Amino acid sequence: MLEVKDVVKRFGGLVALNKVSLSVKERELLGLIGPNGSGKTTLFNVITGYYKPEEGKVYYRGDDITGLRPHLIVKKGIARTFQIPKPFGRLTVLENVMSAAMYGRKAASRSEAREIAMDWLEYVRLKDKADVEAKALNIVERKLMELARALSTGPDLLLLDELVAGLNPSEMMEVVKLVRKLVDERGLTIIMVEHVMKAVMSISDRVFVLHRGAKLAEGSPQEVSRDPKVIEAYLGEPIQV
Amino acid sequence: MGLELKFTRKLIPAAILLVIGAVFPLFADEFLVSILMQAYLWAFLAMSWDVIGGYGGQFSLGHAAFLALGAYTSTILLQSYNISPWVGMWAAGVVAGAAGALVGIASLRLKGPFFALGTIAFAELVKLLLLYFKGITGGPLGILITKSGPENMLFETQTPYYYLMFVLMLAGILFLKWFESSRFGIGLVAVREDEEAAEGVGINVYRAKVIGAAISAFLTGIGGTIYAQWIHFIRPDILVKLEYSTQIAAIDVVGGAGSPYGGLIGALILVPLSLYLNALFGGMIAGLSLILYGVVLLIVVVMIPGGIYGLLRRRLGRKFSDKRRG
Numbered sequence: 001m002l003e004v005k006d007v008v009k010r011f012g013g014l015v016a017l018n019k020v021s022l023s024v025k026e027r028e029l030l031g032l033i034g035p036n037g038s039g040k041t042t043l044f045n046v047i048t049g050y051y052k053p054e055e056g057k058v059y060y061r062g063d064d065i066t067g068l069r070p071h072l073i074v075k076k077g078i079a080r081t082f083q084i085p086k087p088f089g090r091l092t093v094l095e096n097v098m099s100a101a102m103y104g105r106k107a108a109s110r111s112e113a114r115e116i117a118m119d120w121l122e123y124v125r126l127k128d129k130a131d132v133e134a135k136a137l138n139i140v141e142r143k144l145m146e147l148a149r150a151l152s153t154g155p156d157l158l159l160l161d162e163l164v165a166g167l168n169p170s171e172m173m174e175v176v177k178l179v180r181k182l183v184d185e186r187g188l189t190i191i192m193v194e195h196v197m198k199a200v201m202s203i204s205d206r207v208f209v210l211h212r213g214a215k216l217a218e219g220s221p222q223e224v225s226r227d228p229k230v231i232e233a234y235l236g237e238p239i240q241v
Numbered sequence: 242m243g244l245e246l247k248f249t250r251k252l253i254p255a256a257i258l259l260v261i262g263a264v265f266p267l268f269a270d271e272f273l274v275s276i277l278m279q280a281y282l283w284a285f286l287a288m289s290w291d292v293i294g295g296y297g298g299q300f301s302l303g304h305a306a307f308l309a310l311g312a313y314t315s316t317i318l319l320q321s322y323n324i325s326p327w328v329g330m331w332a333a334g335v336v337a338g339a340a341g342a343l344v345g346i347a348s349l350r351l352k353g354p355f356f357a358l359g360t361i362a363f364a365e366l367v368k369l370l371l372l373y374f375k376g377i378t379g380g381p382l383g384i385l386i387t388k389s390g391p392e393n394m395l396f397e398t399q400t401p402y403y404y405l406m407f408v409l410m411l412a413g414i415l416f417l418k419w420f421e422s423s424r425f426g427i428g429l430v431a432v433r434e435d436e437e438a439a440e441g442v443g444i445n446v447y448r449a450k451v452i453g454a455a456i457s458a459f460l461t462g463i464g465g466t467i468y469a470q471w472i473h474f475i476r477p478d479i480l481v482k483l484e485y486s487t488q489i490a491a492i493d494v495v496g497g498a499g500s501p502y503g504g505l506i507g508a509l510i511l512v513p514l515s516l517y518l519n520a521l522f523g524g525m526i527a528g529l530s531l532i533l534y535g536v537v538l539l540i541v542v543v544m545i546p547g548g549i550y551g552l553l554r555r556r557l558g559r560k561f562s563d564k565r566r567g
Contacts, residue, residue, distance in 0.1 A: 069440070070440035082437070086437060089434050091427065099442050105443070
């Protein structure tokens with residue numbers, strides 16, 4: 001469904017992504033992990049059009065979408081959330097989510113958008129906050145609103161950037177279950193960047209490990225968590241006695 | 242209860258104000274009518290500014306240019322081609338709107354204070370062009386409106402102008418009320434709040450800004466026509482003034498930017514105040530009203546963000562919710 005080929009992204013002398021290739025199949029939940037600064041968010045920004053890669057290509061359903069502007073990528077059916085939530089502060093929660101339905105893939109009318117938005121707000125259990133200004137939300141609610149907003153654009157592929165970071169363990173497991181249900185029940189394809197290992201490992205079909213802008217490992221959660229290279233990247237080199 | 246409460250809280254005060262506004266000229270003298278009328282006109286201009294300045298978050302200090310472009314377009318059509326301003330005002334809107342789109346394109350590159358500076362420069366440019374093309378604009382001498390009759394939007398007394406501007410102001414409020422919950426309005430506010438996130442939900446940020454500026458300038462241009470019809474005489478240096486651009490922005494910010502009522506509230510306070518101060522000191526201290534706007538603007542921006550309307554809404558909102566809690 002999504003095919004990232006040999007993508008290189010540099011910031012001045014720093015190589016943030018060094019020939020990264022990654023592919024995702026329809027209805028798959030791919031966990032994207034890696035230490036801080038390994039290029040996870042940069043990769044998201046390349047896929048969703050916020051950054052133009054210096055080299056390499058991004059294909060979505062066979063179309064070359066490399067460097068397409070972000071709003072056009074949304075119309076292709078790819079949506080994302082941001083690591084630090086970006087609410088439209090002075091719009092209500094409902095308007096935030098409605099904007100996505102009106103401008104997203106389907107370009108819904110106002111009344112349709114309202115329905116779509118309410119459905120997703122119910123899904124993330126934020127319906128009772130619909131008429132609150134978004135800036136009044138707490139961090140957990142902001143994250144859930146971002147999820148509802150991304151979903152309202154009507155995506156087939158959803159990119160979640162540290163959705164559960166900052167949540168307490170019980171909230172985290174709730175949200176993680178919601179994400180898994182999106183794949184199992186709604187047929188979405190998801191790539192999730194996550195720092196919380198327990199969250200990624202418990203729900204991902206496959207895990208992709210980035211380290212210093214390059215692929216370090218790829219495989220099932222079990223394989224990856226046993227991989228010595230991965231353990232080394234996270235914990236440092238084993239101590240030689 | 243909800244609907245009933247809405248009725249008593251919103252519709253009845255609105256109806257009372259509407260009736261007061263409508264019968265005001267029957268009881269007040271021509272001087273007061275003239276002041277209130279000017280307040281309505283400036284309220285409409287401030288509401289026009291609000292589209293890009295308030296909802297769009299692009300602080301323009303060049304709106305006097307759109308006012309002038311509108312005034313010149315309809316006046317030239319009237320004086321040279323005998324086209325009534327009732328028709329010409331739409332052409333005025335289109336010409337000003339096109340100029341607004343250009344300013345919108347500039348806003349893609351110029352952010353914040355640099356955009357404001359850019360719009361000041363743009364207004365100066367418009368003034369120079371109006372002076373330069375003497376053949377069409379009359380250059381520094383301007384154009385005097387010599388026609389007459391209601392069919393040409395020209396009246397003998399102030400009262401018809403009062404109603405004209407009263408209707409204009411009401412139309413402005415209704416437009417903004419519709420606009421702020423429209424698809425485009427929500428999109429434009431989203432762009433103001435966070436450009437990256439706006440792109441992330443599928444909004445074409447460039448397009449939103451350019452169209453927003455064009456709509457704002459279109460409305461200001463129509464206001465320009467009405468203004469010209471009222472003063473009967475236009476000249477580059479009396480229309481394209483930084484003072485006017487500042488006044489438009491200041492009224493809206495003081496009243497409450499990004500709301501349908503901000504323009505009216507601001508105009509009802511600042512227009513009489515500046516007319517009074519100018520009558521008092523005008524001859525002695527040049528540019529006094531400019532200083533006034535600067536000071537008031539500064540106070541409001543620092544002390545009451547959201548303007549007077551925002552303040553009222555917060556205060557009243559709290560009072561009502563307290564009451565409900567008992």
